[in-house]
Amino acid sequence: MEGIAIQMDAVRKEYRKNIALDGITVNLHENCIIGLIGANGSGKTTLMKICAGLEEKSSGEVLVCGADITKDISASEEVIYSMHDLPVGKSYRISEILKFYDITYPHFDLVFCKKMLELFGISLKKTCRTLSQGQKSLVHFSCAAAARCRVTLLDEPFIGIDIEKRKMVYEILLRDFMEHPRAIIISSHNLSEIEGILSEMLLLHRGKMVFYQDMDTVREMLFRADGSKEEVMGFVEGKETVCTREKEIGCYAVLKGSVSGKTAQEAKAAGLSVSAVSPEDASVYLTMPEEGKELESLWEN
Amino acid sequence: MGELNQDRRKKQWVSNVRKLAFVRLKQCRKLYLEAVLLLALAVGLDLFIFFMEYKNNFGWKNIYGVGELPFCAAIFLAAAFGLGSFNILGDGRLSMYPGTVTSRFCARLCSDYLILLGFTIVYGGFYGINSIILHIFAGKDTYLNVRNTFSVTYLGAGMLQMFCACLFLHGLFVLVYTVFTKIGMISSIVITAAIILLANGLIFFEKLNLFDVWDLLAGKGMTLGEYLVFLLLVWAVCTFLAFAIACRTGGYRRVSYSLLWIVLAGGFLGGSACVRLTKSVFVYEASYFRNDEEYLFLNTDVRKDFVFKYSDSKQGEIIAENIANGVILRREDGYGLPFSQIRVLDVQEAKEEGFLEESFSLKENQMLFRVSASDLAYRNQYVYGNIIKSFTVFQEGTDIFWEREKCGNVISSAFGMDYEKCGDTEYDISRYLKRWWTDDLQAVLVVEDALAEKCQQDNDNAVY
Numbered sequence A: 001m002e003g004i005a006i007q008m009d010a011v012r013k014e015y016r017k018n019i020a021l022d023g024i025t026v027n028l029h030e031n032c033i034i035g036l037i038g039a040n041g042s043g044k045t046t047l048m049k050i051c052a053g054l055e056e057k058s059s060g061e062v063l064v065c066g067a068d069i070t071k072d073i074s075a076s077e078e079v080i081y082s083m084h085d086l087p088v089g090k091s092y093r094i095s096e097i098l099k100f101y102d103i104t105y106p107h108f109d110l111v112f113c114k115k116m117l118e119l120f121g122i123s124l125k126k127t128c129r130t131l132s133q134g135q136k137s138l139v140h141f142s143c144a145a146a147a148r149c150r151v152t153l154l155d156e157p158f159i160g161i162d163i164e165k166r167k168m169v170y171e172i173l174l175r176d177f178m179e180h181p182r183a184i185i186i187s188s189h190n191l192s193e194i195e196g197i198l199s200e201m202l203l204l205h206r207g208k209m210v211f212y213q214d215m216d217t218v219r220e221m222l223f224r225a226d227g228s229k230e231e232v233m234g235f236v237e238g239k240e241t242v243c244t245r246e247k248e249i250g251c252y253a254v255l256k257g258s259v260s261g262k263t264a265q266e267a268k269a270a271g272l273s274v275s276a277v278s279p280e281d282a283s284v285y286l287t288m289p290e291e292g293k294e295l296e297s298l299w300e301n
Numbered sequence B: 001m002g003e004l005n006q007d008r009r010k011k012q013w014v015s016n017v018r019k020l021a022f023v024r025l026k027q028c029r030k031l032y033l034e035a036v037l038l039l040a041l042a043v044g045l046d047l048f049i050f051f052m053e054y055k056n057n058f059g060w061k062n063i064y065g066v067g068e069l070p071f072c073a074a075i076f077l078a079a080a081f082g083l084g085s086f087n088i089l090g091d092g093r094l095s096m097y098p099g100t101v102t103s104r105f106c107a108r109l110c111s112d113y114l115i116l117l118g119f120t121i122v123y124g125g126f127y128g129i130n131s132i133i134l135h136i137f138a139g140k141d142t143y144l145n146v147r148n149t150f151s152v153t154y155l156g157a158g159m160l161q162m163f164c165a166c167l168f169l170h171g172l173f174v175l176v177y178t179v180f181t182k183i184g185m186i187s188s189i190v191i192t193a194a195i196i197l198l199a200n201g202l203i204f205f206e207k208l209n210l211f212d213v214w215d216l217l218a219g220k221g222m223t224l225g226e227y228l229v230f231l232l233l234v235w236a237v238c239t240f241l242a243f244a245i246a247c248r249t250g251g252y253r254r255v256s257y258s259l260l261w262i263v264l265a266g267g268f269l270g271g272s273a274c275v276r277l278t279k280s281v282f283v284y285e286a287s288y289f290r291n292d293e294e295y296l297f298l299n300t301d302v303r304k305d306f307v308f309k310y311s312d313s314k315q316g317e318i319i320a321e322n323i324a325n326g327v328i329l330r331r332e333d334g335y336g337l338p339f340s341q342i343r344v345l346d347v348q349e350a351k352e353e354g355f356l357e358e359s360f361s362l363k364e365n366q367m368l369f370r371v372s373a374s375d376l377a378y379r380n381q382y383v384y385g386n387i388i389k390s391f392t393v394f395q396e397g398t399d400i401f402w403e404r405e406k407c408g409n410v411i412s413s414a415f416g417m418d419y420e421k422c423g424d425t426e427y428d429i430s431r432y433l434k435r436w437w438t439d440d441l442q443a444v445l446v447v448e449d450a451l452a453e454k455c456q457q458d459n460d461n462a463v464y
Helices: A044-052 A094-104 A110-119 A133-146 A163-179 A191-197 A215-219 A229-236 A262-269 A279-286 A295-299 B002-027 B029-056 B068-087 B101-138 B152-183 B185-205 B210-217 B224-249 B258-278 B313-324 B347-352 B383-390 B410-414 B425-434 B449-463
Strands: A004-015 A018-029 A033-038 A059-064 A079-083 A151-155 A183-187 A200-205 A208-214 A222-227 A241-245 A251-256 A273-276 B295-309 B328-330 B342-346 B366-378 B391-396 B399-404 B442-447
Touching: A004 A044, A004 A183, A018 A044, A018 A183, A018 A200, A018 A208, A033 A044, A033 A163, A033 A191, A033 A279, A044 A059, A044 A079, A044 A151, A044 A183, A079 A133, A094 A110, A094 A133, A094 B002, A110 A133, A133 A151, A133 A163, A163 A191, A191 A279, A200 A215, A200 A279, A208 A215, A208 A279, A215 A279, A222 A229, A222 A262, A222 A279, A229 A241, A229 A251, A241 A279, A251 A262, A262 A273, B002 B029, B002 B101, B029 B068, B029 B101, B068 B101, B101 B152, B101 B224, B152 B185, B152 B224, B295 B383, B295 B391, B313 B342, B313 B366, B313 B399, B313 B442, B313 B449, B342 B347, B342 B449, B347 B442, B347 B449, B366 B383, B442 B449
Parallel strands: A033 A183, A033 A200, A079 A151, A151 A183, B328 B399, B342 B442
Antiparallel strands: A004 A018, A004 A059, A200 A208, A222 A251, A222 A273, A241 A251, B295 B366, B366 B442, B391 B399
16 A cells, blocks of 8 residues: 555446446555546546545445545545635635634644735635635635645636636645645646646546556657548558547547657658647547537537 | 554544534534524513513513513524534535544534533523613612512523423434435425325324424423423434434435425424414404413312411401401512402301301401412413412411412422422412413401401491
């Protein structure tokens, strides 16, 4: 169990007929910042809530810090779940909310949290009701970061935050992670922005895990070959593709492998323009809807 | 090592419960403010109504404790606090902090109980404040009797009952919600509808009203102690079951808070409709008190005799005049005996009017003071019986005094003594005087013929 923050074994969660998680088996590493990526309804929040002990799994096993979080209090004190709109109570002052965190989380750094909020220009005397969405997100992020838990689960933590503050948040997150290494799991739809601070990425699609890899591997996972329809279709024949776009203009194929790999060299030799696929694009290509469900279908009669 | 580990876990669990309960108490602190404000409003309104009544009705007034408005407010608050327990599992404000299902459940229970205790103390406090305000208002006004506005025993009993009733409600709500969260929304609605229909159907067809149903379970013929034990027993069983259900699987489904309101509204409307149907229309009209089903006149007469002695006819005359004029003083504070009229009769007249038995004979230089009434039962308590039993009239020279014995109180009945045997005179008298039924108690002074004649002559002379 050394080096593993969260161990999930065949975790399944059903809401009546909807399957939110479908047999997730993964070991999330300690001391890394993990991006939990996936489309809406892919199961990110459910997975996080199960890890935090806020939702009950339908089957499977989840161990957080080597223990069952629903039964072990010391393990639950090592996990914090935060989102942009936590039910902290709208009528409480920020100072009171900080106090609640300070009481319940053994490693909560109250001074650090207050400094962060001061930096963000949020008064401790304000109540949650009077905060904007971005300010709420900043408060919840500050609390989660200051809790210094071994497992920090941030569910869409940057909603509503302006670009300037977001950059500050990324810097704080990275710097604090270096000071206090721990497993930080962030779910976000803005992968291109947080890509720089992530060390690993877990991609979910319709309740199933697509991959869990370190960021370097993800960057080398796919490449894209653009060219005329004939060239592209001629090249991909007999090769394993992730997706292809067979239009007269803008035809391309996404293939597995590194941009500097053998297949990419072959594509270049075949006259195709080869480019690396960013992690964000990779997550899009790997979870693309099936043929016939593309945008064009909206205008078809 | 294993034992050490277990001990450490136990300590952690206790510490977690303590922390979460503290957080929840902090979160709920505004509830206290709201409770205090609501009670203050109720007490204020009650006092205002009383002042207006007093202004418009001159004359003797007895004031007893708090009115019904603060009590209704307190009941409303108790129900509201009880309803707060409805989200005992789903309350995200506490679930977001570290803990397990059991520790969160226990923390919520502990904090709720502390809130209820605090509320009970607030309620008791208002009883005291109300009394102080009434005392200040009354000042030296001799027509306003405020001596009975405060009693430590009633305060204690009232708070005890309030706290136990809150626990009772809390236990029921917690169990209902816990079951609902396990069976889901649709099943909850179906079961709720079925129970409401069944209960109201039974009440309707069996011609029962809700009070009767309640009296079948608790209340009638119980001592206060038994009543409290009943409430606590229901609370304990419900809470234990809820805890067992909540902890068995750990998970729960969200159930709409409004469902509980549907349960309550359905129960209340259905129930009250049945009460209206089964009660006499007369009850809703003017002469409410005499036809109140809670009061029942008994055929058995109750009475008490006091014998006064005198050395000569002059002394006898003074005593008879004093009594006839109602100059029977209460030793401590000088208030008169609460009889509207005391008649002076000779032996023959008393026999003719049915106050004396045929075989009765009066000894020389003696007079008989007899108090009697057809007894009245109020909720199984014999009001006049208790009143008559508890007071003594005695003679000191030519002065006649009366004393009322406090032969019991609600606190002593709480600890096992039968309520009726306790003879809670304060309560009985307060009830009796509140209804202004002084005519029902009859008092007669039976004197020798010569003395009766003399008294009659004096009266006639006084008239002319």
